[in-house]
Amino acid sequence: MRLVIASCSVDYSGRLDAHLPRATRVLMLKADGSVLVHSDGGSYKPLNWMTAPARLSVSDPDDQEREEGVSAVWQVHSTKTEDRLVIRLYEVISDVSQDLGVDPGLTKDGVESHLQELLAEQIEVLGPGYRLVRREYPTAIGPVDIMAKDAQGHSVAVEIKRVGGIDGVEQLSRYLELLGRDPLLAPVQGVFAAQTIKPQARVLAEDRGIRCVVLDYDAMRGMDDAESRLF
Template sequence: MRLVIARCSVDYAGRLTAHLPSAPRLILIKADNSVSIHADDRAYKPLNWMSPPCTLRETRPGEGPEGGGTREGETAHAVWTVENKGGEKLIITLEEILHDSSHELGVDPGLIKDGVEAHLQELLADRMETLGEGYALIRREYPTAIGPVDILCRDAEGVTVAVEIKRRGEIDGVEQLTRYLELLNRDPLLAPVRGVFAAQEIKPQARTLATDRGIRCVTLDYDGLRGIEDDKLRLF
C-alpha cells in the first residue's frame, strides 16, 4: 500500500462530474490499484475513490502530448489520472507532497466475525425465502474494494440486493451497508442495488436511519432459522 499526503485538487469525470478544491488530503493506493482520497474527518469514508480494475498514469509538466513545459509564472504540478474500464476518470492534481511511503501488508487473514453473525449468514444463505418469496442467492461474502458484503442476492423481480447481517443492528451497521450500496451501484452490471439490513435486534435509531435511506430492515429469528421450535406455551 502506498500512502501519500499531499495538497491536491481532484476532479471526477464519468457519468457525473465532481470537483474537490485544493486542500491537504490523504491518498491511498492499494495493491489492487484502487485509489481512495480521504480528508481528516468522515471516519473511514473516502471523499472520492476509484475501484479496481483501474490504471494510474502520472504526467509531469512537459510530458504531455504537446510538451513545452510550463510558462513563466505558472506552477509545475504533477497530475495522476486514474481510469477504470468504463472510461471514468479520477484526475488528481498534486501541488505539494508532504509525505510519500509504501508498505507491504501481505495477505490479510480476513475479518473474524462473531460466531452468531457468521452462523446467521450461513443460515440465511440457505433460507433465502426468509427475506421474501423468490429471493435467490448470488454469493456469500461478495468481495468489494472496501470489504465483503455478507450476502448478495436477487429478489423476485431480479433486482440485486445487498444484505448486511448483524447480531445487534445499530447505526454503524447501517452506515456500513450504505457504503457498500454506494460502491455496488457504480457497477453497471449490478445496478440498481437495494439494501437489506438484517439482525436479531435492530435499534430504533438504526431502523429510522435505514428507512430514511431506503434500506429495508428484517428482524431475524436465530432459533427459527436453525429449525428450533419455540418452547413457550401457546394457546393454540
C-alpha cells in the same frame, strides 16, 4: 499499499463530474489498483475514489498548471468504464509505501456459531436442570442448532439467532413439526434464543407456544457480570 499526504485538487469525470478544490488530503493507493482520496473527517468514507481495476499514470503539468503551482498530475483510468480520476499535486508532504501481505480476512465476533457454542457449554442458561443432547441435531430439512432435555426429560429444540426475526421463528416451527412426528422425541418444545428478538417475532413465537430467551453474549463469555450492574 501507498499512502501519500499532499496538497492536491481532484477532478472526477464519468457517470458524474465532481471537483475537490486544493486542500491537504490523504491519497491511498492499493495493490489492486484502487485509489481513494480521504480528508481528516467523514469517518471511513473517502471524498472520492476509483475502484479496481484501474490504471494510474503520472505526467508533468502543462504550462498553465505549472504556473498555478502544480508539480505532478495523476490520472487514474478505470479499465472497465470511461471514468477518470485526475489528481493534481501541489506539494507532497509524505509518501510511504508498505507491502501489507495477504490479509486473512475478518473474523466476526458474536455470530451465531459462537452463540451456539457458548449456549451448548452453558445450557443451564435455558433453565435449571437442562442438559445438552447434541449441537447441530440432524433433521431431513436441516440441522437444529441445539437439541436439549429439560429438567423433566422433555425434548427441547433450540434455534439460535444473533437478531431474532420472524424468519427464525418460522424455521424453528418447521423443525418442531418434523421432530414432533418422532415418537422417541415427542412432544418437542421449542426455544427461540437470540441476542435481540424483534417484537413481531416474539409475538409469533409465543402464539405458537415457543419460549423466547434473550442471550447476554458478554456475560456468557465472561466479559460482563450481570449481577454487578447498577442498571
